[in-house]
Amino acid sequence: MLTIKDIAKQLGVSVSTVSRALNNHPDIREETKQEVLEAMKRFNYTPNALARSLIQRKSNTVGLMIPDITDPFFSAMAHDVEEVLSENGYQVVYVNTSRRPDKEKRFLNSVMERKMDGIIVTPDFLDDDAKELLQRLNIPVVFLRRRPPEELNMPFVDVNHYEGACRAMDYLFSLGHRQIGFIGMPRYSFTGQERYRGYMDSLKKQGITPAPRGISWNGRTIECGYKAMERLREELPDMTAVFAANDLLGVGALEYTARNGVAVPDQISIIGFDNLEVTDLHWIKLTTVAQPRKEMGRKAAELLMQMMTDNLLTADSITLETQLIVRNTCSGIAR
Amino acid sequence: MLTIKDIAKQLGVSVSTVSRALNNHPDIREETKQEVLEAMKRFNYTPNALARSLIQRKSNTVGLMIPDITDPFFSAMAHDVEEVLSENGYQVVYVNTSRRPDKEKRFLNSVMERKMDGIIVTPDFLDDDAKELLQRLNIPVVFLRRRPPEELNMPFVDVNHYEGACRAMDYLFSLGHRQIGFIGMPRYSFTGQERYRGYMDSLKKQGITPAPRGISWNGRTIECGYKAMERLREELPDMTAVFAANDLLGVGALEYTARNGVAVPDQISIIGFDNLEVTDLHWIKLTTVAQPRKEMGRKAAELLMQMMTDNLLTADSITLETQLIVRNTCSGIAR
DNA sequence: CTGAAAGCGCTTACAG
DNA sequence: CTGAAAGCGCTTACAG
Numbered sequence: 001m002l003t004i005k006d007i008a009k010q011l012g013v014s015v016s017t018v019s020r021a022l023n024n025h026p027d028i029r030e031e032t033k034q035e036v037l038e039a040m041k042r043f044n045y046t047p048n049a050l051a052r053s054l055i056q057r058k059s060n061t062v063g064l065m066i067p068d069i070t071d072p073f074f075s076a077m078a079h080d081v082e083e084v085l086s087e088n089g090y091q092v093v094y095v096n097t098s099r100r101p102d103k104e105k106r107f108l109n110s111v112m113e114r115k116m117d118g119i120i121v122t123p124d125f126l127d128d129d130a131k132e133l134l135q136r137l138n139i140p141v142v143f144l145r146r147r148p149p150e151e152l153n154m155p156f157v158d159v160n161h162y163e164g165a166c167r168a169m170d171y172l173f174s175l176g177h178r179q180i181g182f183i184g185m186p187r188y189s190f191t192g193q194e195r196y197r198g199y200m201d202s203l204k205k206q207g208i209t210p211a212p213r214g215i216s217w218n219g220r221t222i223e224c225g226y227k228a229m230e231r232l233r234e235e236l237p238d239m240t241a242v243f244a245a246n247d248l249l250g251v252g253a254l255e256y257t258a259r260n261g262v263a264v265p266d267q268i269s270i271i272g273f274d275n276l277e278v279t280d281l282h283w284i285k286l287t288t289v290a291q292p293r294k295e296m297g298r299k300a301a302e303l304l305m306q307m308m309t310d311n312l313l314t315a316d317s318i319t320l321e322t323q324l325i326v327r328n329t330c331s332g333i334a335r
Numbered sequence: 336m337l338t339i340k341d342i343a344k345q346l347g348v349s350v351s352t353v354s355r356a357l358n359n360h361p362d363i364r365e366e367t368k369q370e371v372l373e374a375m376k377r378f379n380y381t382p383n384a385l386a387r388s389l390i391q392r393k394s395n396t397v398g399l400m401i402p403d404i405t406d407p408f409f410s411a412m413a414h415d416v417e418e419v420l421s422e423n424g425y426q427v428v429y430v431n432t433s434r435r436p437d438k439e440k441r442f443l444n445s446v447m448e449r450k451m452d453g454i455i456v457t458p459d460f461l462d463d464d465a466k467e468l469l470q471r472l473n474i475p476v477v478f479l480r481r482r483p484p485e486e487l488n489m490p491f492v493d494v495n496h497y498e499g500a501c502r503a504m505d506y507l508f509s510l511g512h513r514q515i516g517f518i519g520m521p522r523y524s525f526t527g528q529e530r531y532r533g534y535m536d537s538l539k540k541q542g543i544t545p546a547p548r549g550i551s552w553n554g555r556t557i558e559c560g561y562k563a564m565e566r567l568r569e570e571l572p573d574m575t576a577v578f579a580a581n582d583l584l585g586v587g588a589l590e591y592t593a594r595n596g597v598a599v600p601d602q603i604s605i606i607g608f609d610n611l612e613v614t615d616l617h618w619i620k621l622t623t624v625a626q627p628r629k630e631m632g633r634k635a636a637e638l639l640m641q642m643m644t645d646n647l648l649t650a651d652s653i654t655l656e657t658q659l660i661v662r663n664t665c666s667g668i669a670r
Numbered sequence: 671c672t673g674a675a676a677g678c679g680c681t682t683a684c685a686g
Numbered sequence: 687c688t689g690a691a692a693g694c695g696c697t698t699a700c701a702g
Contacts, residue, residue, distance in 0.1 A: 003679055014689040019681060029687055044471065049448040050389045051679035055694045059385065061428075068414065075410040079403065082431050086438075091445055093396075093426045096417050103421070110426055113384040136379065222616075255617045281557075282590045283618030338695055349673045354697060364671055386695035390678045 002045045011039055022047060053115065062304065063111050063119035064094045065104065066144075072276060073293050074122070077144060080297030081120060088305055090117070101125040108133040118308045120300050122146050140307035142315075144300045146190060155307075155317040157300040161191050164289045164322030165198020168243050168271045171287075171324055173206055176333035177241040177269060181214040183228040183249045189220075195245045195273060211236060218249065225252020233262075240333050241269040247276040250286050254329065265331035275325050285328040292320050337380045346374055357382060388450065397639065398446050398454035399429040400439065401479075407611060408628050409457070412479060415632030416455060423640055425452070436460040443468040453643045455479050455635050475642035477650075479635045481525055490642075490652040492635040496526050499624045499657030500533020503578050503606045506622075506659055508541055511668035512576040512604060516549040518563040518584045524555075530580045530608060546571060553584065560587020568597075575668050576604040582611040585621050589664065600666035610660050620663040627655050 004022070008015045013032070020028040021036035039045075053059040064081055066074040082092050093116065095107045104123055108130065111119055118140040123130065126149060134141060134152060141148075143156035172180055182199050185192035203210045213235040218224035225244060229252065232239060244250035250272030257264045264270055272279060275290035299318050307315050339357070343350045348367070355363040356371035374380075388394040399416055401409040417427050428451065432438045439458055443465065446454055453475040458465065461484060469476060469487060476483075478491035507515055517534050520527035538545045548570040553559035560579060564587065567574060579585035585607030592599045599605055607614060610625035634653050642650050 001679090004681095005679075015680080016682085016689055016691095017687090020688090023681080027687060032687080046444070046447045048389070048450065048679050049445075050385055050394065050450055051694085052681075053694095054383070054385045054389060054679085054696090055681050057694080069404065069410045069417070070407075070414045072405075072407075072410075075404045078429075079405045079431055082404070082429065083433075086430065086441075091428045091430075091449065094413075094417065094429050095421060095426075096414055098418075106421075109381070110384075112381045114426065115383065115385055251616070258617060278613055278616065281586070281613065281616070281618070282593060283616070336695090339697095340695075350696080351673055351675095351698085352671090355672090358697080362671060367671080383695050386678085387697080388678095389680090389695085390697050392678080 001048075002043055003048070004045075007036065007039055007043065007045055010043070011035060057115070059115045059117055060090050061114060061116045062090050062092055062308075063107065063114075063116045063121075064092050065097060065107050065119065065121040065123065066094070067097050067099050067122060067124055069094065069096050073145070073274075073291075076293040077297030077300070080294050081301045084298055084301040084305065097124065099124040101127065101130070105130055105133065108137065111137060111139075118142075118304045120144050120304055138313070140304055140313060140315075142300050142304050142307070145296060147317075153314045155303060155315045157296055157303060157318045157320070159291045159296065159320045159322055161194035161322075162198045162201075164273060164291070165195040165243070165245075166202050167322060167324050168273065168289050169199060169202035171326075172241045172243065172269065172271060172330065173202070175241075175269065175330060178206075178208060179211075179214070179236065179239045179241070181232040181236055181239045181242040182216065183225055183232070183242060183244040183253060184215065184217045185220045185245045185249070187217055192245055199243055199245075214239060220246055220248055222248050222252040222255065225249035225254075226256045227252075229253035229256035239268070241271070241330070244270065244272045247272040247274040247279050247286060247288055250288065250329075251278060251284060254284060254286060264329050269330035269333075271330055279325075279327070287327045287330045288325050290323045290325050292323075296320060336383075337378055338383070339380075342371065342374055342378065342380055345378070346370060392450070394450045394452055395425050396449060396451045397425050397427055397643075398442065398449075398451045398456075399427050400432060400442050400454065400456040400458065401429070402432050402434050402457060402459055404429070404431050408480070408609075408626075411628040412632030412635070415629050416636045419633055419636040419640065432459065434459040436462065436465070440465055440468065443472065446472060446474075453477075453639045455639055457481050473648070475639055475648060475650075477635050477639050477642070480631060482652075488649045490638060490650045492631055492638060492653045492655070494626045494631065494655045494657055496529035496657075497533045497536075499608060499626070500530040500578070500580075501537050502657060502659050503608065503624050504534060504537035506661075507576045507578065507604065507606060507665065508537070510576075510604065510665060513541070513543060514546075514549070514571065514574045514576070516567040516571055516574045516577040517551065518560055518567070518577060518579040518588060519550065519552045520555045520580050520584070522552050527580055534578055534580075549574060555581055555583055557583050557587040557590065560584035560589075561591045562587075564588035564591035574603070576606070576665070579605065579607045582607040582609040582614050582621060582623055585623065585664075586613060586619060589619060589621060599664050604665035604668075606665055614660075614662070622662045622665045623660050625658045625660050627658075631655060 004018045008018045021033040097103045122144045141154045148154045216228040218228050272286045272288035275288050279286040339353045343353045356368040430442045457479045476489045483489045551563040553563050607621045607623035610623050614621040
């Protein structure tokens with residue numbers, strides 16, 4: 001490996017001079033600089049970023065910690081995070097935690113060791129150890145698609161799940177529906193809770209007493225949606241619409257109707273949440289609530305950039321709005 | 336930031352001793368070691384990986400260069416790459432090239448500067464500059480889902496696209512089809528070419544002269560598949576089956592039939608390639624050829640690990656087999 | 671087993 | 687404008 005020293009020797013100048021040329025320092029004669037630069041090109045010299053980082057206390061690296069890159073949500077966000085960060089000269093180290101607490105902590109530790117300049121995280125577990133680690137990092141941290149605990153004075157970028165759910169419900173109300181079932185994600189999930197809250201509050205605002213039998217808690221998969229729909233149809237025969245807390249559940253519900261000869265939207269309306277790509281498929285055309293997933297990644301990266309350049313450990317959070325996507329699975333009630 | 340020096344001072348020992356404790360060096364008394372380790376814990380000391388890497392010439396970092404993390408293929412592979420590498424103490428720096436040559440080169444440069452220990456790449460462009468860069472890196476490189484050019488003596492992990500295509504065609508032949516249309520991806524794409532080759536050779540082996548009008552080159556999207564199917568039906572009215580070079584195209588073809596009242600598989604059989612998740616949807620159930628995408632990521636990472644630990648710049652490539660997934664879009668021909 | 675010293679490849683005051 | 691020197695936080699022979 002060629003070093004700055006080799007270049008200096010070749011040219012009969014000092015390493016300081018070479019360094020100055022490399023760093024575009026003003027204190028160097030233009031000619032000297034050109035000579036040095038040319039020699040570097042000639043010898044295929046590449047600066048050692050490690051040495052540089054060590055002395056400058058800046059690694060130009062940021063960490064991205066997500067549960068699962070395989071989830072279209074996270075991959076969309078990861079895409080944009082990388083895009084804006086790499087444009088700004090940062091490299092991004094990514095980690096799938098697979099929702100494992102030990103892996104989350106391991107990553108946080110390597111963030112310290114590697115002297116990363118900032119991180120974007122979507123943790124699933126945040127015990128006291130992890131919180132302390134996060135605090136001790138002493139670098140900008142932004143939470144993505146999740147809110148940080150109160151004690152951690154760190155910004156987040158997330159969507160307003162609650163309002164999104166209200167939007168879905170209001171649309172259903174506007175079509176005349178009153179008996180609306182709910183297919184939920186696992187109870188412990190943050191987004192699941194928020195969307196449920198939107199469902200409940202909307203109902204109450206309309207003076208409708210939620211029917212406990214009209215609420216089904218499940219997993220987050222198509223199969224879960226299928227089963228939930230089956231149950232709901234039995235439990236609540238006069239139900240005219242269903243709000244599925246995510247699209248996979250919605251697609252599952254739709255599959256149930258398709259297989260069992262239930263006409264959608266004529267006999268029952270279905271609305272989802274997320275606007276996954278599949279929902280736009282010809283056979284599906286699920287009406288749903290969209291989240292700006294790419295924008296979330298972009299905003300998170302921009303926020304982090306700002307914090308890193310301004311040397312801020314906190315900043316204002318960003319809450320993005322959802323959008324109703326009307327397709328073919330909801331219609332007015334005809335009675 | 337606490338350093339090794341601070342710990343040494345606190346304990347009244349030399350930095351060498353502290354370093355030895357940190358690195359589990361044998362030349363240290365067990366008691367001393369424990370004392371040091373304890374002090375480190377007490378003071379929340381974290382070693383600086385940058386300094387370490389600089390001196391050890393090993394950054395414990397590997398690069399992953401892919402076109403687009405948003406593509407389910409690449410995200411699946413990225414997931415497994417990260418998993419095996421992080422288990423082995425490596426961090427992975429990932430980059431979306433967005434199929435831009437300048438970004439590919441920029442990444443390769445940062446691989447040099449950052450002194451990464453190895454990389455896994457799926458380049459789209461490989462001009463002479465890029466090839467030279469790759470060569471000069473002088474670290475293990477494995478190509479993922481793409482073959483390297485001959486001059487580059489580097490291993491790859493890929494699927495046998497050609498055989499996969501033959502598998503699809505043989506299945507169609509076994510059902511009695513002779514007039515088989517082809518919906519291809521862009522001509523320049525490596526995988527597209529291989530799958531086309533499989534189509535052509537299979538036809539020839541059966542003594543069938545390929546009908547040029549039965550071949551349609553398109554993009555890689557659902558819409559492209561839709562349009563291609565439309566054209567193919569006009570150009571080749573007696574066509575009984577279609578081989579779509581990827582699933583998105585196959586789904587598009589299927590959408591055409593659904594919208595235009597063409598019964599599948601009764602009037603026409605359709606087979607795809609990739610086994611994307613959507614193909615298993617109730618409305619689709621596309622017969623297709625599966626690629627072991629997660630396994631590909633895993634294998635690539637394992638291969639790279641092996642090369643890094645054995646200090647090898649080349650190794651044997653790995654070709655994975657495809658698998659026919661029979662669902663509902665193909666049937667025997669009734670005449 | 672322990673310590674002093676050199677050095678990894680750079681940058682950054684400090685003189686001149 | 688240029689160079690000599692110190693130093694970033696470590697590891698690694700080399701003595702003892």
